[in-house]
Amino acid sequence: MRMRSKYAIILFFVAALVIIEKENNIISRVSDKFTVKLPQLDFLGLNNTISARALSENDSLLVGTSSAIWQLLKAQRNCTSPQGMTNRDGTKDLMGRKHLILMATTRTGSSFVGEFFNQNSDIFYLFEPLWHVERTVTFEPGGANAVASSIVYRDVVQQLMLCDLYALENFLIPVPDRHITGFLFRRGSSKSLCEWPVCTPAKRRVSERFPCRVQRCGPLNMTLAVESCLQKQHVAMKTVRIRQLEFLRPLVEDLRINLKVIQLVRDPRAVLASRMVAFPGKYDAWKKWANKGEVPDDEEVGKLRGNCESLRASAQLGISQPPWLKDRYMLMRYEDIALEPMKKALEMYQFAGLPITPEVKKWIYVNTQTSKGSDNVYSTHKNSSAQFEKWRLALPFKIAAVVQKVCEPVMKLFGYKLVNDATTLANRSASLLENRNF
Ligand SMILES: *[C@@H]1O[C@H](CO)[C@@H](O)[C@H](O)[C@H]1NC(C)=O
Ligand SMILES: *[C@@H]1O[C@H](CO)[C@@H](O)[C@H](O)[C@H]1NC(C)=O
Ligand SMILES: *[C@@H]1O[C@H](CO)[C@@H](O)[C@H](O)[C@H]1NC(C)=O
Ligand SMILES: *[C@@H]1O[C@H](CO)[C@@H](O)[C@H](O)[C@H]1NC(C)=O
Ligand SMILES: *[C@@H]1O[C@H](CO)[C@@H](O)[C@H](O)[C@H]1NC(C)=O
Numbered sequence: 001m002r003m004r005s006k007y008a009i010i011l012f013f014v015a016a017l018v019i020i021e022k023e024n025n026i027i028s029r030v031s032d033k034f035t036v037k038l039p040q041l042d043f044l045g046l047n048n049t050i051s052a053r054a055l056s057e058n059d060s061l062l063v064g065t066s067s068a069i070w071q072l073l074k075a076q077r078n079c080t081s082p083q084g085m086t087n088r089d090g091t092k093d094l095m096g097r098k099h100l101i102l103m104a105t106t107r108t109g110s111s112f113v114g115e116f117f118n119q120n121s122d123i124f125y126l127f128e129p130l131w132h133v134e135r136t137v138t139f140e141p142g143g144a145n146a147v148a149s150s151i152v153y154r155d156v157v158q159q160l161m162l163c164d165l166y167a168l169e170n171f172l173i174p175v176p177d178r179h180i181t182g183f184l185f186r187r188g189s190s191k192s193l194c195e196w197p198v199c200t201p202a203k204r205r206v207s208e209r210f211p212c213r214v215q216r217c218g219p220l221n222m223t224l225a226v227e228s229c230l231q232k233q234h235v236a237m238k239t240v241r242i243r244q245l246e247f248l249r250p251l252v253e254d255l256r257i258n259l260k261v262i263q264l265v266r267d268p269r270a271v272l273a274s275r276m277v278a279f280p281g282k283y284d285a286w287k288k289w290a291n292k293g294e295v296p297d298d299e300e301v302g303k304l305r306g307n308c309e310s311l312r313a314s315a316q317l318g319i320s321q322p323p324w325l326k327d328r329y330m331l332m333r334y335e336d337i338a339l340e341p342m343k344k345a346l347e348m349y350q351f352a353g354l355p356i357t358p359e360v361k362k363w364i365y366v367n368t369q370t371s372k373g374s375d376n377v378y379s380t381h382k383n384s385s386a387q388f389e390k391w392r393l394a395l396p397f398k399i400a401a402v403v404q405k406v407c408e409p410v411m412k413l414f415g416y417k418l419v420n421d422a423t424t425l426a427n428r429s430a431s432l433l434e435n436r437n438f
């Protein structure tokens with residue numbers, strides 16, 4: 001069964017390539033070189049994996065791959081941006097426009113910190129739009145494929161920064177009808193998408209998986225979203241799916257985009273503890289090891305090492321401030337924000353070259369001083385200074401020690417102190433933070 005559907009899909013894929021080849025001859029050069037897995041993509045009712053040949057390591061071919069995937073999706077779905085959208089002259093009305101990427105990994109407080117920008121009504125804020133890309137186009141694990149996915153992510157981010165939200169339509173399931181979608185991931189977490197004029201109040205209850213919180217809105221009209229994006233002064237986005245800072249270089253160098261990148265990091269021990277709670281399925285093995293006092297297996301430890309290394313590589317590059325990144329990169333520790341949210345918010349705004357607004361200040365005040373006692377793991381309502389160290393009581397020392405061993409270089413770089421015993425780990429009077437100015 002599996003084999004049969006695989007063949008059917010390969011056949012379909014080849015057919016699709018032939019069609020697209022007419023439009024884009026780059027395909028003919030890359031088609032024997034890439035392996036793309038498209039799980040969950042329900043082309044023609046077919047399931048899952050498209051797997052063809054081996055992906056080349058060569059970046060110039062990968063750029064073609066990204067474009068090929070894009071073309072493939074476009075040909076399939078027939079959604080194109082209106083003429084002029086993507087090649088719009090962005091210099092005329094966009095003087096002073098700033099673009100901000102909050103680059104994070106999961107469980108580093110990025111939803112919370114993202115609110116600092118979401119609450120600003122001069123900013124068009126998007127919450128994790130690459131979620132759709134990941135769902136639609138994922139790649140077989142391994143070096144070259146990770147590179148390919150990064151390039152697709154980057155290309156989408158680039159379009160989104162230019163307010164071409166139509167670019168995202170290629171990755172939405174179901175395919176939007178006349179630029180209308182009822183399913184944009186965490187729409188409710190983007191104020192701009194939930195307020196006038198993008199929100200057209202719904203008369204009846206509409207089924208939306210991620211509804212707006214403030215008011216009930218009709219399905220999202222992407223054209224209105226694009227217009228709102230163009231009308232707002234600035235654009236910001238938070239994402240946990242851009243892994244390597246260097247991949248953003250073409251965006252930094254794109255003259256239409258005045259990009260600032262804030263890399264948000266958190267103590268890897270805390271991140272692991274938080275993931276064990278938030279992603280039970282994925283971290284079952286870790287939980288079992290924690291409960292039984294066992295040592296994790298090599299595969300999971302290897303993944304952890306990979307994550308820490310990738311964080312370190314990005315941060316190291318950012319801190320070293322190569323000429324192309326000058327004044328465009330900031331490293332922020334979540335713990336510092338939790339301890340002094342207003343001070344750190346001001347620093348981030350200053351770095352971004354934006355004035356902080358009273359509404360942002362108010363949000364920060366309300367959401368960091370009071371404990372709303374929410375059990376929602378994605379909640380941003382937290383007494384931040386009380387919450388951020390809770391993990392120290394929950395994470396067994398044995399597991400913390402594994403993280404320390406594997407992630408020591410990045411912990412040193414970020415100024416997270418290692419502990420030698422369980423008592424110190426659980427002793428919240430003993431700070432794990434070194435003072436750092438990055
Ligand atoms: C699609 O996948 C599901 C679950 O993997 C399976 O039950 C179903 O039979 C598949 N359908 C087709 C058309 O292959
Ligand atoms: C990629 O291919 C191009 C042309 O074939 C070549 O010039 C370039 O050096 C290659 N890059 C890498 C990293 O191999
Ligand atoms: C794609 O869209 C265009 C313009 O909306 C339309 O003319 C064309 O028939 C569509 N093609 C397919 C295959 O649906
Ligand atoms: C979406 O908004 C645009 C711009 O206001 C409008 O022209 C279009 O008719 C709307 N689409 C639908 C289906 O209502
Ligand atoms: C928030 O946490 C701090 C530090 O633990 C504590 O001093 C403060 O009273 C807490 N505020 C509320 C409203 O719980």
Ligand SMILES: *[C@@H]1O[C@H](CO)[C@@H](O)[C@H](O)[C@H]1NC(C)=O
Nearest residue numbers: 423424426427428429430431
């Ligand atoms: C906890 O840490 C503080 C500060 O380092 C230290 O003074 C205290 O003795 C520690 N308490 C225990 C029980 O180890």
